[in-house]
Amino acid sequence: MALINPKKKEVQVKIVYYGPGRGGKTTNLEYINKKFKKRIQNEMVTVKTYGDRTLFFDFLPFDIGEIKGHSIKVQLYTVPGQVKYNATRRLVLRGVDGLVFVADSMDLRREMNIRSLQNLKENLETFNKSIFNIPLVLQYNKRDLEEEGIPILTTDTLQRDLNSRLKAPSFAASAVKGDNVAATMKKIIALTVGSLRKKLE
Amino acid sequence: MTTKEDDGSLGAEVSSRLDELFGDEDTDVTPVAIDSSEAVSVADESKTKANAAAKPNVETEADNLTEDSPIRDLKALVFSIDWEITDETMVDFLNETKRLSQRYKDDKILSMFLKLHESIGKYIKAKKARAHPDSIKFVASVYKNFEKVLISPGMKENQKKQLLTAEVKKFKDFKQRVLLRDNSAAEPAEVVKSGVETRVAKPDSGTGMSLETKEAIDYILEQVKKELKAEFHILRQIIKNIGA
Numbered sequence: 001m002a003l004i005n006p007k008k009k010e011v012q013v014k015i016v017y018y019g020p021g022r023g024g025k026t027t028n029l030e031y032i033n034k035k036f037k038k039r040i041q042n043e044m045v046t047v048k049t050y051g052d053r054t055l056f057f058d059f060l061p062f063d064i065g066e067i068k069g070h071s072i073k074v075q076l077y078t079v080p081g082q083v084k085y086n087a088t089r090r091l092v093l094r095g096v097d098g099l100v101f102v103a104d105s106m107d108l109r110r111e112m113n114i115r116s117l118q119n120l121k122e123n124l125e126t127f128n129k130s131i132f133n134i135p136l137v138l139q140y141n142k143r144d145l146e147e148e149g150i151p152i153l154t155t156d157t158l159q160r161d162l163n164s165r166l167k168a169p170s171f172a173a174s175a176v177k178g179d180n181v182a183a184t185m186k187k188i189i190a191l192t193v194g195s196l197r198k199k200l201e
Numbered sequence: 202m203t204t205k206e207d208d209g210s211l212g213a214e215v216s217s218r219l220d221e222l223f224g225d226e227d228t229d230v231t232p233v234a235i236d237s238s239e240a241v242s243v244a245d246e247s248k249t250k251a252n253a254a255a256k257p258n259v260e261t262e263a264d265n266l267t268e269d270s271p272i273r274d275l276k277a278l279v280f281s282i283d284w285e286i287t288d289e290t291m292v293d294f295l296n297e298t299k300r301l302s303q304r305y306k307d308d309k310i311l312s313m314f315l316k317l318h319e320s321i322g323k324y325i326k327a328k329k330a331r332a333h334p335d336s337i338k339f340v341a342s343v344y345k346n347f348e349k350v351l352i353s354p355g356m357k358e359n360q361k362k363q364l365l366t367a368e369v370k371k372f373k374d375f376k377q378r379v380l381l382r383d384n385s386a387a388e389p390a391e392v393v394k395s396g397v398e399t400r401v402a403k404p405d406s407g408t409g410m411s412l413e414t415k416e417a418i419d420y421i422l423e424q425v426k427k428e429l430k431a432e433f434h435i436l437r438q439i440i441k442n443i444g445a
Contacts, residue, residue, distance in 0.1 A: 021283060022283065036222070036223055039222050039223070064215075064218055064219065064222060065218055065222075067211070067214055067215055067218060068211060068214065108276070108277055108280050109280065111281075112280075112281075182223045185223070186216070186219040186220075186223060189215065189219055190212060190215045190216050190219060193211070193215045194211055194212045194215065197211045
């Protein structure tokens with residue numbers, strides 16, 4: 001639930017990047033942080049332990065200015081992908097307003113994508129939220145691997161596996177290259193702020 | 202599904218603001234078209250079979266495996282372990298290692314690689330989610346070089362041995378880290394803020410190596426010792442034969 005401060009006319013929106021481990025959630029945030037550093041004017045915070053694995057979460061806050069007389073503050077989070085950190089994932093999901101599901105396009109990650117999406121659905125249910133009713137964008141990441149001759153799932157397959165019932169907006173992307181990273185973020189922010197329409201009016 | 206559509210003036214206002222902020226990016230955005238012809242549950246298990254081999258991702262760099270590659274299943278299991286450590290996965294992993302050990306029993310280097318797989322597999326199976334965080338990295342590394350040796354027919358024996366030696370060294374280093382962790386404390390969490398790392402939490406110190414850990418390490422050590430001994434024995438025989 002977005003935090004709305006009527007006195008200050010301020011809205012805080014929480015968006016979580018979810019998906020299987022090593023799928024590129026952190027890379028998405030890192031790209032945004034690096035590419036738009038001047039405009040974001042905030043620092044990305046990463047809480048991790050070993051090497052490159054996110055064991056707790058990443059956090060990137062920024063302001064998008066005034067909309068309908070309210071100052072909108074966006075907070076982007078990632079969750080750790082591995083199953084064993086489900087407690088942390090649930091914790092990060094608390095109070096989520098919008099979600100980006102970052103699927104890994106690699107052939108061999110097909111089952112993990114599906115399991116992770118199912119895990120998201122279940123974790124949302126623990127907060128009495130439905131995956132079908134929350135602002136959601138799917139991102140099919142690592143499309144760049146195809147150029148290297150690495151077998152990847154077609155977007156049709158990913159759509160069938162993950163999005164045939166959800167029918168959420170989806171983007172083929174490469175977080176490493178930055179392709180569609182900003183588009184994914186813009187879409188989820190637009191959807192999430194849009195879902196607050198009644199509260200803002 | 203209204204939440205999934207940005208509508209009206211608010212949507213336009215937000216989009217316009219976002220374009221101002223992030224406007225020079227992704228101008229040729231092409232969202233994926235939704236194919237709703239086939240209704241599949243997000244949890245549809247029938248769709249969950251990841252049945253094709255893929256070129257390894259960033260942590261592995263060897264060439265693609267062919268469809269009928271004998272190590273395809275092992276590779277899939279290495280990826281599975283990265284996602285979730287379950288008894289089922291670990292049993293499959295160890296069975297696959299065993300199967301491949303039988304297949305490559307006449308190749309000492311491949312056998313050694315598989316022994317390393319087996320040793321670390323048994324450790325992970327014993328510790329599960331409490332396994333050292335570097336365990337998965339080590340499995341990926343051992344697998345990567347195993348695959349490299351296997352699918353590079355032109356690779357010289359020396360090169361193969363170098364790769365194996367490097368993995369054995371990594372294993373020893375890993376073992377040290379496991380001992381250190383179990384003897385002192387779980388790895389503290391760190392906060393990285395714009396590249397600056399700061400320790401923020403330190404879990405309670407352990408009281409020493411648990412029996413379970415010690416047994417697992419002892420087992421791994423024993424296995425590696427056995428294999429090294431056998432390898433040295435073979436090398437001695439070869440040297441002896443050359444001398445004769």
